[in-house]
Amino acid sequence: MPEVVESKNIIKSRETLYRLMISQLFYDGHHNLAVELSNIIRADPPCPPSDKLLHLTIDALQNEMPKDNVSYNECFAGIDLEYETEGSCLAPEPASYETAYVTSHKQACRSGAFSHDGQLVATGSVDASIKILDVDRMLAKSAPEDIDPSRIGDQQGHPVIRTLYDHTEEVAYLEFHPKEQILASASRDCTVKLFDISKASVKKAHKVFTDVAGVRCLSFHPTGDYMIVGTDHEVLRVYDINTSQCFVSAIASQQHTSSVTCVKYALTAKMYASGSTDGSIKLWDVVSGRCVNTFSQAHDGAEVCSVAFSKNGKYLLSSGKDSLVKLWELSTSRCLIAYTGAGTTGKQEHNTQAVFNHTEDYILFPDEATTSLCSWNSRNASRLHLMSLGHNGPIRFIIHSPTHPAFLTCSDDFRARFWFRRTNAP
Numbered sequence: 404m405p406e407v408v409e410s411k412n413i414i415k416s417r418e419t420l421y422r423l424m425i426s427q428l429f430y431d432g433h434h435n436l437a438v439e440l441s442n443i444i445r446a447d448p449p450c451p452p453s454d455k456l457l458h459l460t461i462d463a464l465q466n467e468m469p470k471d472n473v474s475y476n477e478c479f480a481g482i483d484l485e486y487e488t489e490g491s492c493l494a495p496e497p498a499s500y501e502t503a504y505v506t507s508h509k510q511a512c513r514s515g516a517f518s519h520d521g522q523l524v525a526t527g528s529v530d531a532s533i534k535i536l537d538v539d540r541m542l543a544k545s546a547p548e549d550i551d552p553s554r555i556g557d558q559q560g561h562p563v564i565r566t567l568y569d570h571t572e573e574v575a576y577l578e579f580h581p582k583e584q585i586l587a588s589a590s591r592d593c594t595v596k597l598f599d600i601s602k603a604s605v606k607k608a609h610k611v612f613t614d615v616a617g618v619r620c621l622s623f624h625p626t627g628d629y630m631i632v633g634t635d636h637e638v639l640r641v642y643d644i645n646t647s648q649c650f651v652s653a654i655a656s657q658q659h660t661s662s663v664t665c666v667k668y669a670l671t672a673k674m675y676a677s678g679s680t681d682g683s684i685k686l687w688d689v690v691s692g693r694c695v696n697t698f699s700q701a702h703d704g705a706e707v708c709s710v711a712f713s714k715n716g717k718y719l720l721s722s723g724k725d726s727l728v729k730l731w732e733l734s735t736s737r738c739l740i741a742y743t744g745a746g747t748t749g750k751q752e753h754n755t756q757a758v759f760n761h762t763e764d765y766i767l768f769p770d771e772a773t774t775s776l777c778s779w780n781s782r783n784a785s786r787l788h789l790m791s792l793g794h795n796g797p798i799r800f801i802i803h804s805p806t807h808p809a810f811l812t813c814s815d816d817f818r819a820r821f822w823f824r825r826t827n828a829p
Contacts, residue, residue, distance in 0.1 A: 422446060426453035430484075430739075451782040452739050453484045481714035481763040482781050484732075484739065494762040495808050497778040498788035500822040503809075504541035504562055506534060512813040513799045516577040516586070521806030523564075523600075525586055526819040527574030533588055534819075535565035535600060538809070541821050569596055569607050576620045582627040589618035595632055595642075612642055612649075620665050624689070625672045633663030639677055641692065650692065657694035659683060664754060665709050671716035678707030684721055686733065696736055702727055709756035713763060720766065722757035726750075728768050730781070742779045744786050748772040758803045758810070767810065769798035774814075793820060 421444045428437035429452035441450060508528035516525045524536045540562040572592040579586055584601035588608075595618055596608035616634040623630050632640040637659040641650045652658060661681040668675045674695070677685050682704040686696040701707055702723025711720045718739070719731040726746020732739040742757075749772040757768040759781065768777045774794045778787040792798060796815035803810040808824035 418444070422450050423453075423456040423459070425450040427456040430454045448780070449783040449785055451484055451784070453486075455486055458486070482718065482759075483713075483715055484782065485717065494760055494764045495824045496787055497760060497765055497767050497776060497810070498790040500790075500808065500810065500824045502793060502820050503545040503823040504536070504821040505818055506536060506563060506821075507818050508532060508534070510817060511796070511799065511815040512817060512819045513815075514574055514577045514588075515800050515802050515811040515813045515819060516579055517802055517804050517809075517811065518579040519581050519805060521804045521809070523579065524811055524821060525577045525579070526811070526813060527577050527588060528817075529573040531568065531570040531572055531574060531590070531592075533565075533567040533570075533574055533577065533586070533598075534563050535567070535586065536562045536821070537564050538804075538807075538821075540564075542823060545823075547825075565600060565603070567598055567606060569598070570594070572617075575618060578621055578623055580627050581623055581625055585627075587621055587623065587630065589621045589632065591617040593617055593634075595621060595630070597644075610644075610647070612647065614640070619663060622666045622668045622675065624668050625670055631666045631668065631675055631677070633666045633677060635662045637661055637663065637679070637681075639663060639666065639687070652687075652692050652694070654693065657685075659685065664707055665756075667710050667712060669712040669716040670714055671712075673716060676710040676712065676719055678710045678721065680706045682706060682723075684710060684719070684731075686719075696733075698731065698736070701729070706754070708754040709758075711756075711758060713759070720757055720759060722755070722768060724751045724754070726770075728757040728766060728779075730766075740784050742766055742768070742777075742784050744779075745770045745777040746772070753797050753799055753815075755798055756801050758801055760803050760810075761805055761807060767801060767803060769801055769812065771797050774798060794818065 425437050425441050508530050510529035512526055512528050514527035522538050526534045570590040570592050572590055574588050574590050576589040586598045586600050588596050593614045595612040597610040599605050599609050614634055616636040618634050620633040621630055628644055630642045638651050659679040659681050661679050663677055663679050665678040675687050684698040684701040684707055685694050688695050702725045705723040705725040707723050709722045722728045728742040729738045730740040745768055751771050755769050766779045766781050770777050774792050776790045776792050792812050794814035794816050798812050798814050800813035810822050813819045
């Protein structure tokens with residue numbers, strides 16, 4: 404019996420070694436060799452790019468004994484391909500989510516946001532209105548009939564807790580302040596407005612940043628003290644929230660050459676990223692305000708639609724009008740993984756986003772022509788089940804909750820759908 408156990412351990416160790424080799428080959432760009440070896444040993448699930456084998460070898464050379472205290476299946480707070488070869492996907496697949504609530508605007512719904520605690524949702528529309536909804540109330544509205552009413556508590560009120568009318572044109576982007584009960588909105592009316600949502604009676608913004616161009620996107624610094632703003636102009640703006648001062652880079656040649664479509668701060672607060680209709684992605688140093696890297700043809704020259712940092716700041720997720728989603732490794736300035744399969748039924752005409760789920764196990768991206776959700780395993784790019792999103796028009800915005808298995812889709816059919824994965828009641 405001990406010999407059988409030892410034999411099984413040897414086989415498992417060999418399988419792990421082969422997987423490390425395949426992941427290292429993918430990481431080093433030897434794609435054909437990696438695929439050939441993967442086919443020979445029938446690696447299942449597919450191996451993601453990783454240089455863990457290199458690090459293990461370095462550790463072994465530097466120490467008499469290798470560091471065996473790292474579990475291959477250890478669960479991390481987010482994606483980290485530097486140390487992972489087999490990601491343990493503990494979160495539910497996006498295709499298992501269900502519509503929990505639908506809200507409507509009078510015109511196309513083009514923007515959405517989750518608060519940082521995942522308890523509030525905001526939607527913005529071409530009709531210039533903003534709705535703020537309570538997540539618990541939305542879930543209570545769609546709770547199964549066999550749920551005990553006492554478990555729902557006092558969440559029986561209407562899910563829409565605020566409706567704001569202070570813009571004169573389309574609300575293009577929304578984001579909640581990371582520390583305070585403040586909602587920021589960017590609009591085609593050339594303004595960014597801050598709303599104090601802690602006061603139920605407030606209908607107007609308490610602070611307004613006025614620009615000369617239509618505002619397309621914004622992002623709060625993790626401290627909430629600063630905000631990047633992207634407009635139809637090519638120059639990025641950085642605002643001091645407290646003083647309303649506006650800063651721009653002093654080096655004109657580092658700026659985009661066309662409209663800025665997306666901006667995002669890294670949670671590490673060390674850098675921010677921007678994408679543009681000029682097809683480039685730029686990385687900026689937070690302290691100096693200088694551009695430190697440019698991916699000039701990030702999506703083969705197609706317009707960049709979205710950028711999003713991983714939680715650890717090592718990777719940048721992007722999507723473009725080429726319907727491709729890419730994961731960039733920032734330390735090596737290269738595309739590490741391309742997520743393919745969306746856009747096969749026709750050219751993408753409108754902007755939409757690629758987003759991580761709350762655990763970074765999966766990547767979500769709406770397919771425009773079929774109005775279905777494409778999703779992938781973030782670590783090895785394997786395609787997951789397609790899911791119909793139930794909209795009658797293109798999905799113009801998608802965002803996932805930072806804390807729960809929930810996401811929001813906004814469409815040109817005037818509707819925003821809140822999706823949630825319910826756990827089985829005990």
